[in-house]
Amino acid sequence: MAIDTTSTRAVTTRGSGQRRAATPASEHRVRLRGRIFTYIAMSVFGIIFMFPLVFMFVSSLKPDAQILQDVDSPMAFVPAGDISLDNYFGVFDRVPVAQFLFNSIFITVLTVGLGLIVNSMAGFALSRLRWKGRAVVMAMVIATLIVPFETIAVPMVYWVAQLPTLVIEGGLLKYDFGWLNTYEVQIVPFVANAFSIFLFAQYFSTIPTSLDEAARIDGASWFTIYRRILVPLSGPAFATVAILTFLPAWNQYLWPLMVVQKEELRPVMVGMQYFFQLNTAWGEVMAYTSLITLPVLIVFLIFQRAFVSSIAASGVKG
Amino acid sequence: MTVTPPTVAAETPRRATRRIRSARGRETWAGLGMIAPAALLLLLFLVIPVILAFTLSFTNARLISPNPPRFVGFDNFIRVFTTDPVFLQSAWNTFVFALVVVPVQAGLGLLLAVLVNRRMRGTTFFRVVFFIPVVTSIVVVSILWKFMYQKDGLINSMIDTLTFGAWAGVDWLNNPDTALGAIIVLSIWQAVGFHMIIWLSGLQTIPEELYEAAKMDGASPWRQFTNVTWPGLRPTMVFVLVTITIAALGLFVQVDVMTQGGPVNSTSTIVFHAVRKGYEQQEIGYAAAISLIFFVAVLIIALIQRWLTREKD
Numbered sequence: 001m002a003i004d005t006t007s008t009r010a011v012t013t014r015g016s017g018q019r020r021a022a023t024p025a026s027e028h029r030v031r032l033r034g035r036i037f038t039y040i041a042m043s044v045f046g047i048i049f050m051f052p053l054v055f056m057f058v059s060s061l062k063p064d065a066q067i068l069q070d071v072d073s074p075m076a077f078v079p080a081g082d083i084s085l086d087n088y089f090g091v092f093d094r095v096p097v098a099q100f101l102f103n104s105i106f107i108t109v110l111t112v113g114l115g116l117i118v119n120s121m122a123g124f125a126l127s128r129l130r131w132k133g134r135a136v137v138m139a140m141v142i143a144t145l146i147v148p149f150e151t152i153a154v155p156m157v158y159w160v161a162q163l164p165t166l167v168i169e170g171g172l173l174k175y176d177f178g179w180l181n182t183y184e185v186q187i188v189p190f191v192a193n194a195f196s197i198f199l200f201a202q203y204f205s206t207i208p209t210s211l212d213e214a215a216r217i218d219g220a221s222w223f224t225i226y227r228r229i230l231v232p233l234s235g236p237a238f239a240t241v242a243i244l245t246f247l248p249a250w251n252q253y254l255w256p257l258m259v260v261q262k263e264e265l266r267p268v269m270v271g272m273q274y275f276f277q278l279n280t281a282w283g284e285v286m287a288y289t290s291l292i293t294l295p296v297l298i299v300f301l302i303f304q305r306a307f308v309s310s311i312a313a314s315g316v317k318g
Numbered sequence: 319m320t321v322t323p324p325t326v327a328a329e330t331p332r333r334a335t336r337r338i339r340s341a342r343g344r345e346t347w348a349g350l351g352m353i354a355p356a357a358l359l360l361l362l363f364l365v366i367p368v369i370l371a372f373t374l375s376f377t378n379a380r381l382i383s384p385n386p387p388r389f390v391g392f393d394n395f396i397r398v399f400t401t402d403p404v405f406l407q408s409a410w411n412t413f414v415f416a417l418v419v420v421p422v423q424a425g426l427g428l429l430l431a432v433l434v435n436r437r438m439r440g441t442t443f444f445r446v447v448f449f450i451p452v453v454t455s456i457v458v459v460s461i462l463w464k465f466m467y468q469k470d471g472l473i474n475s476m477i478d479t480l481t482f483g484a485w486a487g488v489d490w491l492n493n494p495d496t497a498l499g500a501i502i503v504l505s506i507w508q509a510v511g512f513h514m515i516i517w518l519s520g521l522q523t524i525p526e527e528l529y530e531a532a533k534m535d536g537a538s539p540w541r542q543f544t545n546v547t548w549p550g551l552r553p554t555m556v557f558v559l560v561t562i563t564i565a566a567l568g569l570f571v572q573v574d575v576m577t578q579g580g581p582v583n584s585t586s587t588i589v590f591h592a593v594r595k596g597y598e599q600q601e602i603g604y605a606a607a608i609s610l611i612f613f614v615a616v617l618i619i620a621l622i623q624r625w626l627t628r629e630k631d
Contacts, residue, residue: 034539035438042433042444049448049507055472056462072475122356130342131349137357144364146620150568150589151613152367154596154605155374158381159367192359222348251455253571258597269457272575282465289458300453304446307453311512312519 051077056293060087060286067283087287094284097291099264100271104292107186107267108249114191115245116238122192123200124226128212138201144194150254157258160185181262190249196241199313203237204230240310243303250296268292371613374606381600394607405608407583408591411498415505415587416566423506424558427513428551432543434514435521445518449511456508460575463504467491467576491577494584501572501585509565513558520554521547560620567616588612 054077059067061083070076091097125131126138160179167176179185207230215225231238253269260266269292275285300307375394379387398405430448434441451459466472467490478485490500524547532542570589573579579586579594586594588608596605 035436038433038436038438039440042441045430045433046444046447049451049511052459052462052466052507053450053454055466056458068470071470071472072478076472076475118355118359121352125349125352129345129349129352131346134349137353140365141356141360144360146617147364147368147613148564148568148616150570150592151609151616152364152371154592154602154609155371156363156367157597158374158379158602159370161381188359189363192356192363194360194364197356222345223352226352247453251457253455253457254574254593257574258593269455272457272461285461285465289461293454293458296453296455297450300450301446308445308449308515311515314516 053293056286057290059283060290061085062283063087064281064283067286087281087283088291090281090284091288091291095271095274095288096263097268097271097288100266100268101292103183103265104250104267104269107183107252108246110183110187111190111249112242112245114187115193115196116241118191119193119196119241120200120231120234120238121226122197123202123204124230126197127201127204128209128226128230129222141194141197145198153254153258156189160189160259180259181265182260183265185259186252186256186265186267189255190245190252193245195314196245199241199244200234200237203234207233239306240313243307243310244314246299247296371606371609374603375610377603378601379603379606381597381602383600387603390603394604395611397604398607398611404583404586405588405591408579408586408588411583411585412567412569412587412589415498415502415569416563418502419505419566420559420562423510423513423562424555426506427510427558428517430510430514431517431521432547435518445514448514451508452511454508456571457575459504459508460572463500464491464576467500492581494581497577497581497585501569501576505566505569505572509562513562516558516561517551517554520551524550556624559623563619563623564616567612567619588615 058077058079061079062070063082063084063086066081067076070078070081075081122141126134126141157180162177163179165176165179165182165184167174211229212225215229220228251269252267256267256270260270272285272288275281275288374387376389376391377387378390378393434445434448468474469487469489469492473490474485474487478487488496490496528546528550529542532546537545568589569587570593573585573587573590574593577585579590589612592605592608592612595601595608
């Protein structure tokens with residue numbers, strides 16, 4: 001959205017080009033110097049932002065002894081010498097990476113997917129429908145925005161440990177207490193999100209209500225209007241919310257650390273702990289961190305424009 | 319409008335109201351039905367935990383205990399401020415962290431935004447580069463920097479090269495004088511790209527004509543910044559400052575992964591202390607009291623910031 005200024009940019013560059021012909025040579029030199037300075041500054045920052053990650057990927061390909069040796073020279077950033085995927089094989093031997101990756105993907109997809117449904121419906125109810133108590137509910141939703149998760153994390157462990165749940169035991173559906181060590185404890189609490197509701201409500205309110213009225217006359221129910229009219233028209237809002245909820249879901253750490261002790265249910269971030277036993281094998285650690293960073297990085301690079309405009313959209317509403 | 323057929327007009331009043339009323343009723347039910355899932359979830363996993371945090375903070379509740387929680391009045395709060403030096407140290411560390419991170423990260427983010435907002439080839443590429451650490455998990459970032467901060471690690475060797483061998487080397491994370499600073503650096507490195515984007519979207523709301531006019535009046539680039547750019551960024555600034563402050567006060571992952579609060583509690587933070595007390599030592603009631611204090615602090619600071627940066631009409 002706001003980031004995409006290519007069209008206006010083209011116009012103004014052409015304009016400044018015309019002006020440049022008329023400006024004295026000295027001013028032209030000043031502008032050129034400014035450009036060179038900007039490029040140098042951006043490149044310096046670029047190096048600062050990239051070197052740790054380049055170091056991580058390069059080190060994941062080297063044996064430990066060579067990593068330590070290369071640290072003292074620019075070789076730390078060059079994938080040369082004894083290069084292999086041994087560290088990656090080592091990672092798969094040491095921990096159930098495939099299981100961790102599956103858990104994280106499963107948890108992330110469900111959290112984001114259910115969140116899109118639940119929060120867009122709530123946004124619809126708050127922005128499109130007139131009902132008693134709407135103002136109160138809206139105020140409460142906004143009020144929940146100011147509660148940082150960290151403040152309720154510890155009491156919430158106590159709370160979810162007492163929630164009722166259904167379990168299948170010996171072929172029978174039984175009633176039990178305690179959500180610890182489950183998938184649902186990692187998903188359900190994060191589905192409803194006040195900020196997502198808010199973004200949906202904002203977006204829906206920009207769509208003309210004449211569409212609803214026409215559909216009402218044709219006898220459509222409110223849910224049909226939501227499903228058939230609002231949802232298909234709100235692609236950008238869905239993309240924004242998906243992106244904004246995807247990263248925190250994938251990066252969950254504090255919460256699963258507290259509520260999941262079973263290895264087979266742990267997400268990738270918590271799985272990291274297995275590498276910090278007696279002797280840290282840094283090559284393997286770098287391989288593991290590369291492994292869990294690459295999927296997100298690839299998704300980001302593909303949808304780079306959408307990511308950036310989603311983040312920008314989150315700020316405009318502040 | 320006025321040419322409504324008389325027959326219909328004569329018949330309308332009662333039936334029309336009834337029809338409207340039933341439509342209203344259906345709209346209410348639809349509204350309630352569609353808000354219900356979100357409302358129920360927010361109630362279960364936000365409102366109740368907040369109430370629970372408040373209630374538990376006045377009890378001696380333990381995470382796993384055969385005895386039911388007992389009401390202890392303000393004991394937890396008194397204990398926090400009088401007999402828990404680690405809490406006071408943690409609060410101080412959190413304060414120092416926020417005090418450095420908020421202005422530096424906001425300022426650096428703005429600088430980057432101004433750089434990549436110039437109409438030049440390649441700025442889109444640099445936007446992506448500056449943003450990459452943001453999509454990298456803070457857990458991964460913490461582990462990576464922990465490795466680089468080792469005594470014989472990459473950071474020391476790079477400083478050594480840049481100073482032509484004059485650098486003795488520091489064991490960054492095992493030295494109480496440098497550990498918090500080391501965490502500050504990587505935290506800024508990781509998150510600054512996020513705020514660059516927010517600033518950038520603020521910059522792009524400023525109309526181009528204002529710059530044209532300023533240039534026409536012969537304003538230098540710096541004057542253009544102070545007189546056009548900065549006033550136009552006011553609303554963005556409030557958002558950036560509030561989000562960085564709240565994130566900074568919640569510092570946890572970096573500490574948990576890199577130092578476990580050490581050495582000698584020099585990197586312990588409020589949230590880390592609450593988790594250590596409530597989860598590891600199972601003193602939920604006491605941890606709830608710390609959480610409540612933290613929440614009040616966040617609230618006060620956010621309100622102060624909003625007030626300080628309010629629109630002056």
